[in-house]
Amino acid sequence: MINFETLFKISYGLYIVSSGSKEYGNGYISNTVFQVTSEPPQFATCCNKNNHTADIIQSSGLFSVSVLQSDAASGTIGTFGYKSGKEINKLEGMEIKYGETGVPIVLNDAIAFLECKVVETYDVGTHLMFIGKLVNADVLDDEKDPLTYLHYRKVKKGVAPKNAPTYIDITKLEKKSDVKEKNKHQCPACGYVYDEEKEDVGFEELPDDWVCPVCGLEKEDFIKI
Ligand code: FE
Numbered sequence: 001m002i003n004f005e006t007l008f009k010i011s012y013g014l015y016i017v018s019s020g021s022k023e024y025g026n027g028y029i030s031n032t033v034f035q036v037t038s039e040p041p042q043f044a045t046c047c048n049k050n051n052h053t054a055d056i057i058q059s060s061g062l063f064s065v066s067v068l069q070s071d072a073a074s075g076t077i078g079t080f081g082y083k084s085g086k087e088i089n090k091l092e093g094m095e096i097k098y099g100e101t102g103v104p105i106v107l108n109d110a111i112a113f114l115e116c117k118v119v120e121t122y123d124v125g126t127h128l129m130f131i132g133k134l135v136n137a138d139v140l141d142d143e144k145d146p147l148t149y150l151h152y153r154k155v156k157k158g159v160a161p162k163n164a165p166t167y168i169d170i171t172k173l174e175k176k177s178d179v180k181e182k183n184k185h186q187c188p189a190c191g192y193v194y195d196e197e198k199e200d201v202g203f204e205e206l207p208d209d210w211v212c213p214v215c216g217l218e219k220e221d222f223i224k225i
Pocket residue numbers: 074078187188189190191192212213214215216217
């Protein structure tokens with residue numbers, strides 16, 4: 001048997017993985033970035049096949065990793081983690097630097113970055129795992145700590161979106177909640193909770209263009225808790 005709570009005991013960071021060129025690029029939030037070899041330094045990242053960035057990494061053979069700081073703005077995480085590059089240009093209005101290969105690197109809330117050339121791609125079912133050789137890397141802020149997935153979950157009250165390799169269907173978790181909690185809807189980007197008991201309007205009655213008052217995420221992305 002699998003106790004899915006166990007999976008929360010695995011440690012991760014939280015990153016923006018970007019790809020593309022000076023003409024066009026996209027990025028997404030990833031918690032699966034890890035070093036796989038030291039000689040040469042190579043990194044792996046997993047990307048859902050439905051993610052727009054997966055197509056761009058495949059065509060450009062490049063990806064960058066921005067290491068987010070622990071107090072990263074919810075808006076940055078909301079844009080890169082919960083919006084699709086097929087619908088909006090996520091890099092527009094962001095602070096972007098172009099690496100040695102021309103790949104875009106997102107600087108918003110970043111304390112370090114990596115720039116990698118793809119050397120292998122593995123099909124792992126729902127996701128593609130890209131192995132990239134490190135070609136450029138630098139620290140941008142030596143004072144701040146990197147954001148960990150644990151901090152994101154516990155302090156920022158964030159949850160993994162459906163496209164994440166570590167997404168957990170909460171209905172699989174042991175029910176610890178009582179009936180009252182069923183009337184709450186949470187923003188998966190910033191953790192804001194819309195509590196129907198405290199509001200005059202039920203969540204379903206809110207207009208379709210209602211957005212998270214904290215980070216601006218759309219209503220349809222909210223998760224019932
Ligand atoms: Fe929010």
